[in-house]
Amino acid sequence: MKIGVAGGGPAGLFFAALSTDGGHQVSVSERNPRGATYGWGVVFSEGTLGELARIDPEVHRVIDDRAVRWSAIEVRVSGRVVHSTGHGFSAISRRSLLEVLQEVCTRRSVELRFEDEVEPTDPFPGADLVVAADGVRSRIRTLHRDAFRPELRPHSTRYVWYGTTLPLDAFTFVFEDTPAGLMQVHAYPFDHANSTFIVECTEEVWRGNGLDRMDEEESLSFCEKVFADVLDGHRLLSNRSEWLQFATLRCRTWHHGRVALVGDAAHTAHFSIGSGTKLAMEDAASLCRALGEHPDDLAAAFADYEAERMPAVDRFQQAALESSRYFEEVARYLHLDPVRFTYNLLTRSGRVAHSAMVQRDPALTVAASRSLAEGHAGTIVAAPPHLSPFTSRSVRIPNRVALAAPGHAPADLEALAGAGAGLCLTHEVAVSAEGRISPDSPVLDEVSVEAWRAAVDAVHRAGSLAGIVLSHAGRRAATRPRARGSDISLGDEAWPLVAASPLAFTRRGRVPAEIDEEGMTRIRQAFAEAAAHAAKSGFDLVSVDLGGGYLLGGFLSPLSNIRTDRYGGDMSNRLRFPLDVVEAVRAGWRDDRPMAVRLTVTDWHQSGISLDESVTAAVGLRQAGTDLIEVAGGGALPDAAPDYRRLYLAGHADRIKHEARVPVMARGAITTFDQIDTLVAADRADLCLLDPWRYRRTFIL
């Protein structure tokens, strides 16, 4: 086959070097002169290098000869340096990498043409296959954008890519305060005398420090001053280093006609997980392998290539997105102690979980766990984070795992006794008959106190604590039991509904009456009385339900609250009645026991409640005596656009916790203790509601 490769970067050269193995005639066109390159170093994980050894031992050997290796990550924050080890990196200068690949290509009879830019309309006339390795601004991809459908999403931070003569021996993150706010550095060695030094900050800090008005030299000298401590007298080096905004590129397909995209031409992933070159070289290897397996069928080869690479790249892009978001908002974690801060940073992308941290750096992991434990915790031996206790007021919850009862009756709560969770939670329990979801929903009143008391006692005997969720279903009340679906109206047997505004929940649902002040007083009273009943039943925690699109949650969401009085409008108004209720519950509940709130922080809808508003609400709730917020999502609308991916509300919980400074319980597709360990040790959550399906499997057949 005759193959033309547009672009002489790592992806293009590696593809060319590999494809000669199939006896193809390959030429590479690079628009820059030989030896010109604008990057500094390229970092690989140990795993990537191992993979390279399998794919092309010769290329691996020469890269290995010139690479530097190290295994530490250093975090400089709040005047301290935290050293973590066991991570395994290697790096090479970009210039060396290109030289190595060029040499291999030449040895394998690849034709290399420099200062030769191909014409996108007819690249490599006569070639059977064109590989577009021409970078993120690929002209070939741009010409065929209707086929490739590229989507470029810019990130909000600014960054600049410097070199430095400072020889580092760790992947180094530096967080420094400047007059306008926090600036951070991602730095790593690429040979024994030089390092890559990337400076990043938010747009606000960038402008605040006047960096938007500085030229190349002024910027460089500004950064040298800010990071003088770590630079220790070394200079920063510029190579046309300008402030940039990273953009994540995704394409609908990576092939069109005889053209295949590889590397940055096909996709980008934020630099903070350092995977651009790795992904590019993996693309090259995958495409080459696919061509070998389907020698006479380009369509089949492309399908094979995309099937292998698209999911892998997608996972990296997802992790890179999490990582970049972390750096956009990292200022919120500065109050953490440096060890927890470091643990949090190392687990930011979701790719390194607690179990991996235990393997890589036992010392740091124990240090992070130790700060969670009370009582017995040594410097060497400490309980894993999910088994550390959590104390709120005078209640000590024995571990960080919460479970929700499988049904709404007291017997369902009792069924959780013996599961080992720190906290066992009821379903929504109505504070009055009209607040029931269904006729068979439980109501917490004088009569039911004893039944709940028995269930709570059973939970206590098993060593767990019990919490009750006090709720009023509002416009979602008076529906059938949910065996065959939710929100199916009772029809003639339905009782009158009340809600923030007279809007039916579903298109077929009944319209509730807008609740008036008198109704609010009655309901506030019902919540307060229910709190007193909960105390009599022996519950360790009450939770007030401000979620699920029920009565109180319905006040918070602008989708269900269109009132024009002092209970509608901005967040402080919409929060007014729910806050009144929370205060009443606090007053009716025991001072020595915690009160939680289940708070919906997203409606999964663009016109719904925003996370900023939820932070405001969380602050108000904390000030009203809320000890814990269960961060929930959805419920305001039957037809929203929820996203149920793994840990889908953990990021929301993290934000509420650190911005409103209130303990949180995370929920949403949390299915393993490893996830809970990571969330708790990184201080993203205090308690986690586990979906225990993995632990319910029958394993003795």
Next chain:
Amino acid sequence: MGLPTTTPGTDGNLVIEWARRADAGPFSSLGVVDRVAYPSLEPIAALSAAAAVTDNVRLVTMVVIGPLRSPALLAQQAATLDLLSEGRLTLGLSIGARHDDYDVCGIDPRRRGEILSDQLAEIRQIWEDGTAGPTPNQPGGPDVLVGGSGGPAMQRMARSSDGFVHGGGPPRAFAAAAERARSAWIEAGRPGSPQLWGQAYFALGDVERGAAYLRDYYAFTGGFAERIAAANLTTPNAVLDLVRGYRDAGCHHLVLLPTVSDLDQLERLSEVVGQ
């Protein structure tokens, strides 16, 4: 086992004989898919024929494109099939993937999600109050499944059905979708957990015909058709690996859809899964 209702070369006799043999074989259910703007059999009509010659297998639509049909007629058809089969119907519904099915039926595809949401409530109500069609054999009507892996589809499934039907893919993709389905179920406040149904294509011994059919059937997806064709299960090992993978991912029912209209396919699969 799937009925070959969309593969080229199917005739009435083949469908009947296929159903009869599937019922006698190691299979627990017989599934059909739905396309309108394609040379294919209408799924509920085909299952009605199957109902007449089977006694054991569950009859399942994987899926019927709900918004193309009026809720009353669909409720009546499904209730009829449930009667004819003495309570063996499971009705899977989704919005489908192709606009041309909507065009040929004269239905505006833009509101299809909303239409399906309403339809799910309406069908259940019709079965219960008898405003159209017969009373179904199963009390309250057959179980309903909803397909579609996006958030809105998952929410619809959890709010208004009995379970989830996956669109196909490797076990890992099914496991991820099943996890989302369970999350949606919890968010909807439903007791228990959703039924989880999976599907995959196979062609044992006639690889090229199977691939050609899948390329044609999925031509509308562009390059993706090639990937679907490449994932066709063409060896006994591939079938068994997938069955094990789906079982470990928590799948309750897996339907293997034929890609070649040849009874030999059914016999080969019976041998492989009957072991």
